[in-house]
Amino acid sequence: MTSHDPSDPSALADRGAADRRAGRYPAALRRLRQALELYRQVGNVRGQADTLVEIGVARSVIGESRGALAALTTARDLFKELGDRAGSARALDALGAAQHLIGDYPAAAINFRAARDLYQEQGDRRGEASATKNLGVAYYRTGRYPPALAELALAAGLYAGAGDRLGAATTAKHLGVVQGLTGDYTAARDTLLEALDAYVSLGSRLGEVNALNCLAAVDLAVRDLPAARERLGRALGLARDLRYPVGEADSLRDLGVVYHLSGEHTTAVIALFEAATLFRKADDKLGLAEALNRVAPALHELGRDMEAVDAYREAFELAQVTGGRVEEERAQEGLALLERPLSDRYRGWRPSG
Numbered sequence: 001m002t003s004h005d006p007s008d009p010s011a012l013a014d015r016g017a018a019d020r021r022a023g024r025y026p027a028a029l030r031r032l033r034q035a036l037e038l039y040r041q042v043g044n045v046r047g048q049a050d051t052l053v054e055i056g057v058a059r060s061v062i063g064e065s066r067g068a069l070a071a072l073t074t075a076r077d078l079f080k081e082l083g084d085r086a087g088s089a090r091a092l093d094a095l096g097a098a099q100h101l102i103g104d105y106p107a108a109a110i111n112f113r114a115a116r117d118l119y120q121e122q123g124d125r126r127g128e129a130s131a132t133k134n135l136g137v138a139y140y141r142t143g144r145y146p147p148a149l150a151e152l153a154l155a156a157g158l159y160a161g162a163g164d165r166l167g168a169a170t171t172a173k174h175l176g177v178v179q180g181l182t183g184d185y186t187a188a189r190d191t192l193l194e195a196l197d198a199y200v201s202l203g204s205r206l207g208e209v210n211a212l213n214c215l216a217a218v219d220l221a222v223r224d225l226p227a228a229r230e231r232l233g234r235a236l237g238l239a240r241d242l243r244y245p246v247g248e249a250d251s252l253r254d255l256g257v258v259y260h261l262s263g264e265h266t267t268a269v270i271a272l273f274e275a276a277t278l279f280r281k282a283d284d285k286l287g288l289a290e291a292l293n294r295v296a297p298a299l300h301e302l303g304r305d306m307e308a309v310d311a312y313r314e315a316f317e318l319a320q321v322t323g324g325r326v327e328e329e330r331a332q333e334g335l336a337l338l339e340r341p342l343s344d345r346y347r348g349w350r351p352s353g
Contacts, residue, residue, distance in 0.1 A: 009038035013051050020058045023206050023242050028058050049078035049087055053094050060098040061206070063245040063282035068098045086127075089118035093131050100138055101246065103285035103322035109138045126167065129158030133171045140178045141286065143325040148178050166207070169198035173211050180218045188218045209239045209247040216254050220261075229258050246287075249278035253291045260298045268298040289318035289327040296334050309338050 016031030032055045039047035056072035059065075072095040079087035096111035112135040119127035136151030152175045159167040176191035192215045199207035212235035219228035232255045239247035256272035259265070272295035279287035292315035299308040316331035318324075 007038065009035040009042075009044070009047055009051075012038070013047065013054065016051075017054050020054055023204075023244070025058050025062050025243065029055065032058065045078055046082060046084065046087070049075045049082070049084070049091070052078070053087075053091055056098060057094050060094075060101055061246065062243065063278070063284075065098065065102045065283040069095070069102075072098055085118050086122050086124065089115045089122065089124065089127055089131075092118070093127065093134065096131075096138075097134055100134065100141070102283045103141075103287070103289075103318070103324070105138045105142050105286075105323050109135060112138060125158055126162040126164055129155050129162060129164065129167055129171075132158060133167070133174065136171075136178075137174050140174070140181065142323045145178055145182050149175070149182075152178065165198060166202055166204060169195045169202065169204070169207060172198070173207070173214055177214050177217070180214075180221060185218055185222050189215065192218065205238060205242055206244060206247070209235050209242065209244060209251075212238075213247065213250045213254065216251075220254060220257055223261070225258055225262055228254065232258065245278050245282060246284070249275045249282070249284070249287060249291070252278070253287070253294060256291070256298070257294050260294070260301070265298045265301040269295055269302065272298065285318045286322045286324045286327065289315040289322070289324060289331070292318070293327055293330045293334065296338075300338065305338055309335065312338065 012031045012035035016028045016035060019025070019028035019031060032051055036048060036051045036055065039045075039051060052071045052075035056068045056075060058068075059071060060068035072091055076088065076091040076095055079085075079091050092111045093115035096108040096115065099105075099108040099111065112131045116128055116131035116135065119125075119131055132151050133155035136148045136155060139145075139151060140148035152171055155171045156168060156175065159171055172191050173195040176188045176195060179185075179191060180188035192211055196208065196211035196215065199205075199211055212231045216228040216231040216235065219225070219231065232251050236248060236251035236255065239245075239251055252271045252275035256268045256275060259268035259271060272291050276288055276291040276295065279285075279291055292311040296308040296311040296315070299305070299311065312331045312334040316328060316335065319326075319328035319331060
């Protein structure tokens with residue numbers, strides 16, 4: 001069989017994985033599903049497990065969360081049956097990443113730690129770096145910044161030692177995010193620009209979207225609205241070209257904030273509700289909480305206070321479920337500002353008729 005033989009599952013899986021890494025998700029999933037079916041026909045369990053990991057990663061990135069979790073859970077179980085500890089580590093790491101994307105950070109952290117233990121046991125430094133980086137992300141998404149910085153610094157060293165430039169760029173991006181969240185905006189911008197340059201040089205358009213979105217968040221923090229608007233516009237266009245709904249939702253969420261701060265409240269509401277729809281479709285609970293917390297002030301400016309309260313309440317519930325302390329506090333503050341005035345406004349009100 002040749003490397004392009006359509007009946008060769010290994011060749012199909014390899015080409016599908018290459019498509020996935022290049023951001024060609026429809027082509028990747030088509031080839032990977034063909035490979036999976038062929039592996040099933042010949043009873044190749046390890047081939048099935050490897051292919052399911054690739055399918056799960058691809059589906060997670062494009063927002064097909066339920067399908068991603070199902071594929072990765074099956075892959076984990078197959079590797080366990082085979083006694084393949086290296087495969088188990090990859091499946092657990094990918095499963096944690098999928099759980100992270102839907103805001104299930106406690107479960108994600110458990111899987112990242114388990115994956116790291118297995119990677120260390122196998123002497124897989126690159127895998128160890130991946131799980132360590134992912135654990136750092138899970139920490140910062142729940143507001144635990146000191147341990148996040150520690151894990152990300154460790155991951156950066158591991159990636160450098162492994163010569164993995166893409167992994168190092170992604171770790172730098174996350175490190176820049178945490179620096180911004182802790183108020184070190186100069187360091188954050190420098191780190192994120194370094195990550196962006198690396199993504200561009202490596203041809204990672206997906207990484208470019210993410211780095212632009214993160215840089216715009218720093219611009220927003222220092223109220224450089226023109227810079228934020230420009231970066232987010234670039235990120236949004238690129239995310240749509242790539243059919244990358246997670247990146248698109250992130251861009252729309254922060255564009256909504258730019259519009260709101262610029263006094264364009266109606267446009268802000270439109271962008272933020274569009275972001276909320278994408279987050280909801282992807283089952284990204286914390287992303288949805290972020291969008292709802294940001295649409296509420298714009299709704300308030302438009303005199304739509306009852307809708308704003310509803311948005312804050314849903315955001316609060318979602319933040320509690322995911323352990324997102326920052327968004328939980330943001331929702332509480334918003335409710336405190338709006339619920340009492342609404343109560344005063346409607347005290348003594350009776351329906352007519």
